[in-house]
Amino acid sequence: DVQLVESGGDLVQPGGSLRLSCAASGFTFSDYWMSWVRQAPGKGLEWVANIKVDGSDSYFLGSVTGRFTISRDNAKNSVYLQMNSLTAEDTAVYYCATDLHCSGGVCQRFERFAYWGQGTLLTVSS
Amino acid sequence: DIQMTQSPSSLSASVGDRVTITCRASQGIGSDLGWFQQKPGKAPKRLIYAASSLQSGVSSRFSGSGSGTEFTLTISSLQPEDFATYYCLQHNTYPFTFGPGTKVDIK
Numbered sequence: 001d002v003q004l005v006e007s008g009g010d011l012v013q014p015g016g017s018l019r020l021s022c023a024a025s026g027f028t029f030s031d032y033w034m035s036w037v038r039q040a041p042g043k044g045l046e047w048v049a050n051i052k053v054d055g056s057d058s059y060f061l062g063s064v065t066g067r068f069t070i071s072r073d074n075a076k077n078s079v080y081l082q083m084n085s086l087t088a089e090d091t092a093v094y095y096c097a098t099d100l101h102c103s104g105g106v107c108q109r110f111e112r113f114a115y116w117g118q119g120t121l122l123t124v125s126s
Numbered sequence: 127d128i129q130m131t132q133s134p135s136s137l138s139a140s141v142g143d144r145v146t147i148t149c150r151a152s153q154g155i156g157s158d159l160g161w162f163q164q165k166p167g168k169a170p171k172r173l174i175y176a177a178s179s180l181q182s183g184v185s186s187r188f189s190g191s192g193s194g195t196e197f198t199l200t201i202s203s204l205q206p207e208d209f210a211t212y213y214c215l216q217h218n219t220y221p222f223t224f225g226p227g228t229k230v231d232i233k
Contacts, residue, residue: 045215
């Protein structure tokens with residue numbers, strides 16, 4: 001079975017940094033782009049970033065560009081979200097999710113967001 | 127950025143009711159749209175992909191339609207386990223954007 005397990009959420013002071021991790025199992029991780037999606041308390045879902053299968057390309061939400069970086073380690077079946085210069089507006093549950101499935105140079109758009117982790121909570125507060 | 131709107135923002139319905147939720151995109155997105163169900167404290171669950179394809183394992187009472195800028199999610203006969211919040215997501219253009227959600231609760 002596909003499993004995504006996020007970790008690393010914590011209470012951080014404004015201006016601080018944190019790295020979230022997402023460990024994947026049950027599928028060929030290196031064939032999938034991966035995304036991070038967040039949800040502030042009592043609010044809706046917001047896509048944050050994604051990363052290509054080999055880590056060579058990534059895209060970000062405008063409000064996190066320059067502060068967040070995304071990376072992956074295919075040998076460890078893991079994707080990471082490094083978050084710097086954190087503000088209260090970054091307080092949220094962060095989910096990782098599977099994104100594009102690419103195999104043999106062909107990518108399937110319909111695979112996007114088929115699987116999600118359970119989320120990890122980041123609280124930014126003094 | 128592409129803006130996604132949903133209507134209604136909330137609705138009250140009874141078990142057995144037919145429910146329709148509409149999602150509109152501020153510009154054309156083809157069929158690059160998914161529908162997600164979320165229950166309190168849980169991760170979102172994909173119900174529909176490519177605007178109208180049913181996710182494997184999801185009840186056939188859920189259906190999706192539309193393309194371009196207007197999309198609908200229909201629940202043919204609402205069941206107790208369907209009371210939740212529903213979101214649409216466009217993944218045609220970066221940044222990907224979700225609709226604000228539609229909360230379905232018990233009348």
